[in-house]
Amino acid sequence: MNKSNLKSGFTPHLLWGKREKIYSTIKKGGGFTLIEMIIYILIVGIILVSISYLILDLISGQIRGYASSDVNQNIRFISNTLTKDIKSAQAIGSLAADTLVLTMPGDDITYNFDSLDNKITRQLGVATAEDLNSTRVNITGNFTDLSYLTRTKNINIELIVSYKNPSNLPDYNASTTANFSVELRGYR
Numbered sequence: 001m002n003k004s005n006l007k008s009g010f011t012p013h014l015l016w017g018k019r020e021k022i023y024s025t026i027k028k029g030g031g032f033t034l035i036e037m038i039i040y041i042l043i044v045g046i047i048l049v050s051i052s053y054l055i056l057d058l059i060s061g062q063i064r065g066y067a068s069s070d071v072n073q074n075i076r077f078i079s080n081t082l083t084k085d086i087k088s089a090q091a092i093g094s095l096a097a098d099t100l101v102l103t104m105p106g107d108d109i110t111y112n113f114d115s116l117d118n119k120i121t122r123q124l125g126v127a128t129a130e131d132l133n134s135t136r137v138n139i140t141g142n143f144t145d146l147s148y149l150t151r152t153k154n155i156n157i158e159l160i161v162s163y164k165n166p167s168n169l170p171d172y173n174a175s176t177t178a179n180f181s182v183e184l185r186g187y188r
Contacts, residue, residue, distance in 0.1 A: 060171050067163040067174035074133045075161045075178050078120060081132060085109050085122075086155055086182040097142040100155065113141050120159075138162050146181055153184040 032040070085102055089109070093101035098113040107125030114121060118138035123129035133139045139161055146154035162175035 063171040064174070067172050070134065070136055071161050071163050071174045071176050074137045074139070075159055075176055078132050078139070078159060078161075079157070079178055079180060081122065082111065082157055083180075083182050085111075087185045089184050092145065092147070092153055092155065092184070095143055095145045095155070097144075100143045111143070113139065115140065133161070136164055138164055154181050155184075156181045 085104075089102035089104055091103040093103045093108055095101070098115065100111040102109045102111075107127075110123040110129070112121045112123070112129065113119075118140060120132045120139045120141065121129035122132050139159065141157065141159040144156040144158075146156050148154070157178075157180055159178045160175065161178075163172055165172040
């Protein structure tokens with residue numbers, strides 16, 4: 001035997017014996033039993049089902065958030081536009097539940113709730129009426145005159161905005177209502 005092998009702790013005959021022992025152990029008890037395989041498949045299956053439910057829940061939450069965000073953006077834009085125009089109007093030209101005509105310094109502005117298409121339109125003078133809401137939402141509402149004699153001119157607006165959901169999926173159910181009043185400041 002070489003002295004350098006003894007110093008480093010290398011003993012070839014001991015290593016060779018361990019190798020045979022390891023090989024014989026693998027040969028005798030090699031592979032998985034049927035029970036071990038079934039337990040493995042069950043554990044992996046439970047983990048995969050849990051992950052898939054988590055992914056479905058995340059996607060569902062994202063869809064609900066998108067629908068709710070779209071509804072809120074539409075109601076905010078419409079209410080801000082109505083408020084700005086009513087505050088700067090000189091008088092109420094005419095008012096019905098679904099139509100509001102504001103007398104302005106330039107051209108009159110007409111708002112109309114279209115109950116057939118579930119939208120609200122804004123028309124400046126004789127120009128073509130423009131939709132205020134996106135095509136992904138339905139709008140219903142009405143106008144009410146809250147004016148007090150000749151002292152103030154107030155208009156109450158009720159808006160109901162809901163996300164279009166033709167398939168009636170619960171994740172796309174988003175709706176909100178706004179009810180507010182605005183005083184004509186240009187009126188004197």
